[in-house]
Amino acid sequence: MSLDLPASMLVLERGWLSANNILFFDGDKATLVDSGYVTHAEQTVELVHNALAGRQLNRLLNTHSHSDHIGGNAALKEAFDCEIIVPAGLHAVIAEWDKDALLLSPLGQQSARFQHDRLISANDEVEMGGLNWQALAVPGHDMEALAYYNPEKRILISGDALWENGFGVIFPELLGEADGLTSTQETLEMLSRLPIDMVIPGHGRPFSTVDAAFDRAFRRLSNFRNNIEQLAWHAIKVIVSFAMIERQRLPQDDFPAFVFSLPFAMDVNARFLNLSREALVSGVERQLLLVNALRRENGFLVAA
């Protein structure tokens, strides 16, 4: 089965460290949605340059401000002098480059500072690839996140609000900042009422098995709502795994200190799980080895 997207759109499918980049062509102009992780920025610029084939990238739009979606913003601005447009709720956080609110400090992640040129709000419309896209508020994973929906082709650019298998970690709940579980529920309900033929998620391949994805997402969310420790544990694993993917490999003996250096993991453990430091480290290591997110190699732990 090949997925038929309009010829005016191109999905640059990336991995877990970098979110997908979605390129839209309008004559000799182009717009990109999301820019990947900072350490991949050079490849992102090369991919975009190649795909542009002489067109001009004049706009870069973000779904939300996590490091794997905005990490290439500065490099793309530098390379193409494009206008950067971010969700309105993120104005202050980005303008002041608040590393806590951007989750860079808590998650031990990096980014490159940029300034946005314009804001986009929920219910605004933006034309990309000759299609009209509605910005939808999709709070949950990130309270200020936007998704982009085209009713004509019934395509949803979901960011991290909906994946083929789940959704991004519900950070606001774990950080005690907002009722992220309820917001996620409302967001999924809103999205599931839309006619959608195709989802282009922030991570993973575009997919058209939309009902099954909603079923999985609602089920996962209900597990988290019934058992917040499950969400906490899931989040710690995701964050350690992401950090290990960035690091690639680490001497086995350095792994405990590595986990302890991630404020978010320590904070979530203290708040929800209360495991001893040793139990936390051995639990994370065991579970990441079990799902092949890590492997052992000559005294090193290696991200798979």
Next chain:
Amino acid sequence: MITSPCINICKMDASSGLCQGCFRTIDEITVWSRLDDAGRQHILADVARRRGEQAPQENNLRSNGNAK
């Protein structure tokens, strides 16, 4: 559907023109999402061949990666 060979290294090697992680060219990464299984299979076969040819170099890159 065949899944992407990306392993999150995502850095191009200037001399070979291949991604240091997944051994694909920029063109191959660019078109991946538009390809059907036959097209993807074709790339994966090339990737497997290149990986075999460049195995010693790959090990070098990996140990360089440690240093940073």
